[in-house]
Amino acid sequence: MRYFLKRLGFMALTVFAACALTFFLMNVIPGGTAELILKHTFVGLEESATEEQLNQISSRYNLDDPLYLQFFRWVKAAIAGEGIGTSYVFRKPVLYLLALRLPATIQLAGASMAIAVLAGVSLGIYSALRENRISDHILRVATLFGVSMPCFWVALLLILVFSLKLKLVPVAGYGSLENLFLPAVALSLHSMAAVMRVTRTSMLETLGQEYIRFAKAKGLPLRKIISRHALKNAMLPVVTVIGFQMGNLLGGTIEIEKIFAWPGIGSLLVDSISARDLPVVQGCVLAIVSMFLFVNFLIDMLYTRLDPRIRYG
């Protein structure tokens, strides 16, 4: 319990640090905030802005106040539960925007994660059992492709094959399982390959252990050896990698969401950065960091179940 609280405290601290960092970094990148907001909302990127218009925007959003004051105001409102600001571009509360957009991203990242874990682990085990045989080689080359192909490219190829040639699923859109299929597969490929590689290595290592040889000698069928003895021991590094892949997936949504016109926070974040829509950037970072921390927290809890020797406290 004490560990749990401590962990929670650290998570809160990390979230705070991430928000503070984002806030100050956003103000350091070149280009005037007021100018970019104005051009994104009213004027058009290539057009000029007059001094008068800039002043109007600055005072509308209190951009002339010192940075620490702006940040302090934001934190105060957030802690008091008054929300985390209002978007300059959408003119809606950031929480409202996140509520609209976050489910789509969680759905996409969750589905990708599920595909990556299920396919990655099973292919990894298969590959380990067939070590150095032809199917192992094919799978290893395939993972190499998986890791090295940029996901936007894979996405386009998938559309070409599954939508244009086979006519199985629509190209873009949101709302049904049909729509989810392509983006989730495209996004999961990197992680699937990573999970598979680690599973294979770790499985091979475990299979070389003495207790496995003992189990074999005892006459246990292979299926039981794998599921009861090997898998559980081999899972530890895999679970760690899954945790890290969560970050990868959340990063990948940024590209994938643009391509598939998926209404998640990835595309929202990118647009908001270029428009210097600070409150939204803050909100998205907050959401992404929290998601990442939460998943890794779950995974740490999972460790103790997988390996009872690990005890936190």
Place this chain on the structure above:
Amino acid sequence: MKEKNTPLCIFLITLLVCASLLSSGCTGTEGSEVTEENPGSNTLVLGEMWEIDSINAADGDGGTLICEKAAITETLVGAKPDFSLKPGLATSWEQLDENIWEFKLRNDVFFHDGSKMTAEEVKDSLENVIAENPRVDSMLKIASMEVVDDYTLRIETSELNPILPGVLHYPDTAVISPSSFNEAGEYVKPVGTGPYKFESFDEQTRVLTVVKNENWWGGEVGLDRMVLKGMPDPNTRAMAIENGELDFTVDVLYSETDRINKLEGINVEKYKTPRVYKIDVNLGNEPLEDVRVRQAMSCAIDRYEITEHILYKVGEPAAGPFLPSMVWANKDLQPYTRDLEKADELLTEAGWVDTDGDGIRDKDGKTLRLNLLTYSARPGLPPMAQAMAAQLKEAGIDVETEVLEMGAIYDRREKGNWDLYLAAYNIAMVPDPEYVLSNWYMTGGPDNGPGYSNPEVDSLIMDARKLTDLEERYQKFNEVEAIVYEEQPMIIVAYYGCAIVKKDYVKGYVFDPTAHDYRINADMYIEK
């Protein structure tokens, strides 16, 4: 036994449950159901080039979308294909004296909520956009408005503003009904007068649906319903129309236009839009303040090559800032053609010669090396910058291209740390030449990036401002165009193009060159 695989199983099951719960929870969002499951025969699905962030009729992007692409609202003033003004919701206008204008309104126009449009609502609508949108405010320069009678509105400007009727063609100034706002005065939805009525906007998927306005003052409307989906990726738009998910879209990758045009059932039409690709030349930098160097650069650029192979003919070589089809354009100007001999002559005359044989010209020990900034939001720009750098190198000018984020460009330009800046500028935000010429070429003009200052140009524009006779006004502007054509403070490269991609069964589409991206016209219909 039961202990063995539980942790992993729990984790996986949680993930799956999360995913499936969320997907089931998110389906069937309001508004999109009707169209996706039962498209109806006369529904047009449109793939819009930007994400639909705003349906606020007074926002820059929102205004263009609501007025021109969704055809919900209309402006007081319209424009003909040659950019001369024509009546819109206003039938006529007159400049009573220097600062006072009188607009007569149509008396047969009803809002979508059934109420009649009178001068009172027009006044309210303009007041709203002036308060909301700093840019419209600064273009209109309205000091006060007075309702003379139901169909007459008198506007007083704070200073002489001959472009006032032109500004009232700008989509953000379109007239909306007071019922667009709720009781607290907050904007809710666009209630306009146009051929299509707002039906729904799904804030999550950001799909905008509009339906036919049966009582449109302009007559019969072609489509029953139109669904607008934001698809920011050009590849996705191309594949979506190929796959039959869209009926109409714009700007697929230029290199793809010919391939898509050959597909059965889809056609691609290329048009010029009021926008030019141009290079701002930093006149504050030593080699560039010499007019001969600028002329030489313009001679070294192969505009035909660029429009042919970079833009795939979505665009044309340009001479001056205006399209030749514009009524006020100086028709005598011809695009600079590539002439390396002339470029060599000019540069040699200016003292830039390649003395050390490295292919790059130099003068007094300084090499002719320049940077060229551009951005990637418009797909034609980065490859165009590369091509021009190669072409300029053949003339002995070393150009390094830098593709930057917008904020970084503003920063560099502000600090003067740049030589050349390639951008695509709108040339008819307002259908009047003064807006562009005074912003670009007048001393201290807001878009005068090069820092150009020519008293003759300034006085010509100031003189034109006082003229009410259009012919005489345009004469002055033609002179300005001729001067800047000679002096090249900005190197105008090409006219911007727009590729309209639509299914063959979409009929009745007429491209409006005065639109800010493209305009959906009321006559469009589907014939399957």
